[in-house]
Amino acid sequence: MFDWRGYLDGAPEYLARHYWWAYLDPAGVWFFDHHPVINLILFGQYRNILDEVMRRYAVAESACTLQLACAYGSLTPALARAENTRELHLLDVAAIQLRAAQRKIPPSSKPVLLARINAEALAYADNSFDATIIFFLLHELPAEARQQALRETLRVLKPGGRLLIAEYGANRGRHLLHRFKPARRLLEKLEPFLNDFWHSDLDAQLAACARNNGKALRHNGETALFGGFYRVVEYRA
Template identity: 35%
Template structure:
């Protein structure tokens, strides 16, 4: 099986995007791809999210739950971290990996239509998911993240940052497919801003991640 097909499987019946089809294979691939820096990078993402003990966290497009588990640790002992992903197989694998971890749960769901009430989470995060969606669905996914984030709550979105060199991009394309080779990472900031988030901050984590943090503006307080 080609690695690109492994990372970007068949479209799911209720989303226009693609989904990871093989949880164990994806875990192996990403461990190798991060060259020993995966734990450091995702622990840093959890810290950058601003999540605090007791917070309710949603991880959109959680895959095998690598970031979700770190978010659960960040909000312990009384917080919760829910990961959602369109792939039933991957959700099952994520549940297995999180066995015994309090406050960490997983459900099947899609980024473009989150099955959660308005303003129901303190922190919304997403990593390595946006490039799985077709361009026309990305704005809808960010709009949904805005909707379920409480006023004053925080957002963290991280996605794959292709190499700057042509050879590097070609190697990425050969290994993981065109979605990663040609990922328009420069558009990520505008997607977050256009969804309504403010106080944006942008940064990179080696070797492959660009992250954007932001805040959903607090509800306006009308004078008495």
């Protein structure tokens, strides 16, 4: 009989229980890491979201960049190739994800350092990074884990550093996909922490995490995509 515990192998319980099929199973990792698949999951918005992250990322020199968890598609190769990256750190709690990411690093890229780390307890010193990118991770974390990952993110971000978050937009019940019950139900079934994320105040949460680390965080602009169903948000510590 199927038992998700077989996928634990150092992964947090929520990841093995709810997302084994997407991130831990070899067939899932192979299947999802294809452009048409991730583009379909993001309602055709993958390129727009990635371009907006890279547009905001490109405006300043980043000696040291952190990508907080692997992502399917071409974010890692894009960051690794970017003119303004000097060194890219990529972490993930799942070894299979790091192996898949490693295969996508272009030969002529900047140095990329991969590490198996849980985002809730970052094994980096305070103020290590000039830029941190979080691509669709937050809505996949239970509230407490999300809070802890954000606290850690703000700890390792340098004063003056930039934080870029690509995520679902807040759910104010206005978007068609928020109002169309079958679509909402399906998303909530596949993404059990999405509903909580949809209704959480990301700005307030981040401000509290920054204060917790003796830092102030400035909202530096937000781009709404697909009628606000997705967003790319930029902060400055």
